[in-house]
Amino acid sequence: MKINVLDTTLRDGEQTPGVSLTKSEKLRIASKLDEIGVNIIEAGSAITSAGERESIKAISKEGLNAEICSFARSVKVDIDMALECDVGSVHLVVPTSDLHIKEKLNTTREKLLSQAVESTEYALDHGLIVEVSAEDGTRSDIDFLKKVFTETIAVGAQRICACDTVGILTPEKSYEFYSQLKDLPVPLSVHCHNDFGLAVSNTLSAIRAGAKQFHGTINGIGERAGNAAIEEVILSLNSLYTDYETDVKIDKLYESSKLVARLTGVYLQPNKAIVGENAFAHESGIHTDGIIKNASTYESITPEILGRKRKFVLGKHIGSKGLKKRLDDLKLNYNDDQFVEIFKKIKYLGDLGKCLSDVDLEVIAEEILDIQTETRIKLEELSIVSGNKVIPTASIKLKIDDKDILEAGIGVGPVDAAINAVKKGIKDFADVKLEEYHVDAITGGTDALIDVILKLKSKDKIISARGTQPDIINASVEAYLSGVNRLLENQ
Numbered sequence: 001m002k003i004n005v006l007d008t009t010l011r012d013g014e015q016t017p018g019v020s021l022t023k024s025e026k027l028r029i030a031s032k033l034d035e036i037g038v039n040i041i042e043a044g045s046a047i048t049s050a051g052e053r054e055s056i057k058a059i060s061k062e063g064l065n066a067e068i069c070s071f072a073r074s075v076k077v078d079i080d081m082a083l084e085c086d087v088g089s090v091h092l093v094v095p096t097s098d099l100h101i102k103e104k105l106n107t108t109r110e111k112l113l114s115q116a117v118e119s120t121e122y123a124l125d126h127g128l129i130v131e132v133s134a135e136d137g138t139r140s141d142i143d144f145l146k147k148v149f150t151e152t153i154a155v156g157a158q159r160i161c162a163c164d165t166v167g168i169l170t171p172e173k174s175y176e177f178y179s180q181l182k183d184l185p186v187p188l189s190v191h192c193h194n195d196f197g198l199a200v201s202n203t204l205s206a207i208r209a210g211a212k213q214f215h216g217t218i219n220g221i222g223e224r225a226g227n228a229a230i231e232e233v234i235l236s237l238n239s240l241y242t243d244y245e246t247d248v249k250i251d252k253l254y255e256s257s258k259l260v261a262r263l264t265g266v267y268l269q270p271n272k273a274i275v276g277e278n279a280f281a282h283e284s285g286i287h288t289d290g291i292i293k294n295a296s297t298y299e300s301i302t303p304e305i306l307g308r309k310r311k312f313v314l315g316k317h318i319g320s321k322g323l324k325k326r327l328d329d330l331k332l333n334y335n336d337d338q339f340v341e342i343f344k345k346i347k348y349l350g351d352l353g354k355c356l357s358d359v360d361l362e363v364i365a366e367e368i369l370d371i372q373t374e375t376r377i378k379l380e381e382l383s384i385v386s387g388n389k390v391i392p393t394a395s396i397k398l399k400i401d402d403k404d405i406l407e408a409g410i411g412v413g414p415v416d417a418a419i420n421a422v423k424k425g426i427k428d429f430a431d432v433k434l435e436e437y438h439v440d441a442i443t444g445g446t447d448a449l450i451d452v453i454l455k456l457k458s459k460d461k462i463i464s465a466r467g468t469q470p471d472i473i474n475a476s477v478e479a480y481l482s483g484v485n486r487l488l489e490n491q
């Protein structure tokens with residue numbers, strides 16, 4: 001059975017506290033949503049602001065396949081604003097619980113009902129498709145809720161939606177609740193919030209009960225704990241509730257998730273289902289061994305269907321089969337004793353809380369296998385001027401592929417100045433970004449050994465590197481250059 005998708009990333013999703021998208025960001029997300037195949041894009045609430053109207057208008061003008069919709073309260077001014085944006089439809093929201101009617105709107109059921117009917121007629125008369133949506137529907141008196149729907153359907157509303165505005169449904173209650181609305185003569189939509197972490201389950205129950213459309217957001221963003229995550233509902237329908245299908249292209253969901261995370265600044269927990277960074281990552285030996293033998297032992301979904309790749313992570317829980325595979329992938333030859341040594345070193349580093357990248361593994365293996373590697377960039381000289389009345393300044397001499405490079409840099413302190421000088425010196429040889437910098441004193445006192453650990457990124461490679469010296473500046477430069485050299489070896 002076909003289920004339609006109304007994506008509200010740009011409306012309810014943008015209501016995530018702290019999120020505000022510019023016109024061009026909204027346009028990029030809308031184009032991506034259209035590309036993945038959602039049926040309706042709720043592009044925003046036209047009444048909100050002039051900028052919001054500009055964004056919605058621009059999306060309407062894009063000529064996308066999806067129906068473009070604006071949120072509107074059941075008042076004329078909101079519908080007029082939606083009309084100004086040339087949308088195809090309105091998500092006409094009518095609060096139906098007595099709590100909302102009395103406390104929020106300070107009105108009566110009768111007045112609310114006639115206002116809902118009037119605004120439905122007004123929107124229809126102006127050529128809009130109307131989805132009448134019961135806000136706080138799940139805490140409403142069911143007979144009154146049905147009355148609001150039947151009377152608005154009677155004047156022409158094409159779709160209805162009941163919202164679990166504060167996320168109080170359970171999967172059982174959701175099934176029961178939406179079953180009572182499924183026989184109304186227009187398609188029924190479900191809109192769930194995630195206050196108890198049940199938005200996706202409740203949405204699926206509503207679909208099983210007869211809802212023909214669901215509302216959701218990419219990554220589940222939205223008010224408070226968010227909305228039903230579209231990618232989770234879609235994958236569940238695709239893999240677990242296979243009687244249902246949607247038009248959404250599953251292999252585009254991951255890239256949509258990344259785009260929305262980047263543009264909204266709402267980044268995902270790594271263990272987020274489907275699109276989280278760990279959703280297809282394996283570290284523990286028992287799992288990795290199983291995966292190598294047959295991936296379905298520990299994967300219920302294949303990463304490829306989402307356009308993703310499986311990842312093996314090196315750390316404390318690694319097993320011998322997983323390590324062998326990684327070494328073989330890196331085309332490193334080792335004997336049994338060397339293998340045991342590498343294995344022990346990874347366990348040792350794992351116990352210190354380290355998570356290792358492929359490049360780290362290569363370095364460990366090279367040291368144990370005694371493979372000589374070329375160091376392209378060598379530090380010849382470093383001098384620093386610093387104090388309370390001077391701008392910290394560093395000058396360096398590097399030897400890069402037998403060429404002498406002299407550079408100077410300034411910074412907020414001597415370490416910053418030294419790293420800035422190094423960055424200038426290597427700029428024609430390596431494109432490297434410092435992602436993280438940590439410093440620790442290994443022993444007590446001002447003569448302590450200093451341990452600098454940093455993370456460097458070059459293209460899609462991230463490595464960690466370390467420098468340990470009594471002097472923080474030398475330790476930092478050593479760590480930086482060691483990382484850059486390893487990245488260069490792997491280019």
Ligand SMILES: CC(=O)SCCNC(=O)CCNC(=O)[C@H](O)C(C)(C)COP(=O)(O)OP(=O)(O)OC[C@H]1O[C@@H](n2cnc3c(N)ncnc32)[C@H](O)[C@@H]1OP(=O)(O)O
Pocket residue numbers: 012015045047048049072073074075093094095104105135165223
């Ligand atoms: C569950 C949801 O997600 S609902 C959607 C939430 N989205 C938004 O709020 C969009 C952004 N909001 C805004 O820009 C502003 O709140 C506006 C422009 C909508 C309204 O701004 P203001 O006129 O200053 O009103 P304010 O926001 O303070 O209060 C909301 C008003 O809307 C009324 N209202 C709320 N929902 C509805 C509704 N569905 N139908 C009619 N009136 C409604 C409230 O009763 C209140 O009016 P009152 O002061 O006369 O009682």
Ligand SMILES: CC(=O)C(=O)O
Pocket residue numbers: 012093133134135136163164165166191193
């Ligand atoms: C309308 C809406 O977003 C809600 O009730 O949750």
